[in-house]
Amino acid sequence: GGTNHPLSLLKLVLALLGMLKCFLLTGNEPLTILPLTSEMEEAAIKAHYKVCDRLKLEKKQRRMCRRDPGVAETLMEAISMSALECQYQFRFERWNCTLEGRYRASLLKRGFKETAFLFAISSAGLTHAMAKACSAGRMERCTCDEAPDLENREAWQWGGCGDNLKYSNKFVKEFLGRKPNKDLRARVDFHNNLVGMKVIKAGVETTCKCHGVSGSCTVRTCWRQLSPFHEIGKQLKQKYETSLKVGSTTNEATGEGDISPPKKSIPGHSDQIPRTTDLVYIDDSPSFCMMSRYSPGTSGRKCYKDKNCDSICCGRGHNTQSRVVTRPCQCQVRWCCYVECKQCTQREEVYTCKD
Numbered sequence: 001g002g003t004n005h006p007l008s009l010l011k012l013v014l015a016l017l018g019m020l021k022c023f024l025l026t027g028n029e030p031l032t033i034l035p036l037t038s039e040m041e042e043a044a045i046k047a048h049y050k051v052c053d054r055l056k057l058e059k060k061q062r063r064m065c066r067r068d069p070g071v072a073e074t075l076m077e078a079i080s081m082s083a084l085e086c087q088y089q090f091r092f093e094r095w096n097c098t099l100e101g102r103y104r105a106s107l108l109k110r111g112f113k114e115t116a117f118l119f120a121i122s123s124a125g126l127t128h129a130m131a132k133a134c135s136a137g138r139m140e141r142c143t144c145d146e147a148p149d150l151e152n153r154e155a156w157q158w159g160g161c162g163d164n165l166k167y168s169n170k171f172v173k174e175f176l177g178r179k180p181n182k183d184l185r186a187r188v189d190f191h192n193n194l195v196g197m198k199v200i201k202a203g204v205e206t207t208c209k210c211h212g213v214s215g216s217c218t219v220r221t222c223w224r225q226l227s228p229f230h231e232i233g234k235q236l237k238q239k240y241e242t243s244l245k246v247g248s249t250t251n252e253a254t255g256e257g258d259i260s261p262p263k264k265s266i267p268g269h270s271d272q273i274p275r276t277t278d279l280v281y282i283d284d285s286p287s288f289c290m291m292s293r294y295s296p297g298t299s300g301r302k303c304y305k306d307k308n309c310d311s312i313c314c315g316r317g318h319n320t321q322s323r324v325v326t327r328p329c330q331c332q333v334r335w336c337c338y339v340e341c342k343q344c345t346q347r348e349e350v351y352t353c354k355d
Contacts (some may be wrong), residue, residue, distance in 0.1 A: 048072055064175055070139040074129050082125030085233035086118065092308045094288040097202035098295050106293040111185055113280035116192045117240045120279060124196030124232050127165070127172050131200075131226055134164035142167040143222050165204060169197060186281055187259055188246065195279055199235050203227030236279075242281035289314035299355045313353035321350045 016077060051072040052065035065071045086097035095114055097106075107115055134142035145162030176193055180186035183264035207225050246259045274280050291297040299316075303309040311319045329344035 013125060044069070057195060060177070061175055061262040064171070068139055068141050070133055073138065074133045075126070077133075078122075078125040078129035081129060081229055082121045085125070085229060086121050088230075089233050089237040092304070092312070093261065093296055094298055094312055094314070095285075096301075103295055110294075111188055112294075113240055113243050113279070113281045114285060115280045116188070116243055116279045117193040117236060119189050120196035120199070120236050120239070121233065122174060123176070123193040124200050124228055124236065126175070126230070127168050127197050127200045128229050128232065130171055131165045133167035134167055135161045163204075163226045165201060165224070166228065169201070182221045184259070184282060186246075188282055191259060191274075191276075192279055195239065195277060196236065198233055198277055199239075200226060203232060203235075237275070239279045243281055244274045245273055245284070246280045246282060287314065289316075298353045301353045303351050303353060305349070305351050309351055309353070316354045318351045318353050321352070322347060323350060324348075 021189050048069045049066055053063055055065065055072075055075070056064075059064060065075070067354070083097070083099065090097045099107075110189075130139075133139050135144050138144070143161075143165050145164045145166065176190070179190055204226060206222050208222040209218045211219045211221060259280060286292060286294055288295045289298055291299070298312050298314060302314055303312045303318055305318075305320075324345060324347050326343050326345045328341035331339050333339040334340050
């Protein structure tokens with residue numbers, strides 16, 4: 001029971017969005033650490049298995065989830081991080097990463113640019129979260145990155161705890177399954193998943209600290225860190241803007257399908273063959289202006305005058321409402337240990353799209 005279709009990862013991500021509230025911890029009581037008994041360990045394992053079973057994973061994915069108690073937690077973290085970043089990147093656009101109910105199901109059935117971004121941000125989120133979970137000690141099967149591969153190893157002493165991208169890439173690729181051969185949509189989804197992973201890899205940075213007499217840098221302790229996920233989201237949004245529409249051709253030598261430029265030329269697009277770092281799509285996106293199976297439309301959406309009202313409101317115009325708001329202002333830090341603010345009242349204008 002392998003996982004051959006990359007859609008399974010995004011289905012998992014979207015399904016789990018509705019489950020996040022069930023896993024949020026509330027309250028401010030101090031955490032008490034108690035010694036684990038065999039009964040408690042057994043109960044913890046059963047609880048972990050139950051989470052994995054509720055995710056409606058395919059057989060291989062469920063096995064991967066169960067084999068390490070940290071996987072389910074990491075999946076939840078990846079889902080939350082990816083969804084929030086998607087909503088942030090599209091906050092000023094007609095489609096603002098609406099993933100509720102029927103909208104997400106309809107989006108997944110089509111190969112839009114927006115769907116391409118969802119696949120990329122989801123695989124990037126899982127790759128990022130897994131690498132961080134390893135270095136944070138939350139996984140049993142991985143720890144810090146242990147392969148420095150740096151120049152001048154004598155002068156560079158490996159230290160700290162690097163994010164384990166090597167293990168993370170291996171896990172996510174196994175989780176996604178093999179590359180599909182014939183179905184164009186499956187190949188496009190798989191391609192976009194890999195784009196997300198490649199953006200993570202390209203953003204790895206080496207962080208160093210100096211050690212030596214009087215601050216000299218005779219010895220440096222270095223470790224690898226991933227870029228902040230917000231930077232990953234920004235790069236993927238740029239790739240969304242320059243994504244390429246593709247069709248399908250058959251490789252005569254192997255008999256397998258290849259992704260290629262569409263047969264008909266598209267205004268504003270070149271007939272270039274997509275690179276492995278390009279997001280690709282097969283269906284033209286709807287306008288997202290009016291309510292449809294893909295989005296609730298933009299009626300009533302808040303917009304920003306002189307910035308995006310014309311675009312978001314699709315030429316329908318916008319309503320202006322004046323309101324009085326009170327916010328903290330002129331804040332100062334007081335020793336020790338609080339922030340003191342005044343309350344300032346001001347009138348502001350709120351703009352919303354007309355029906």
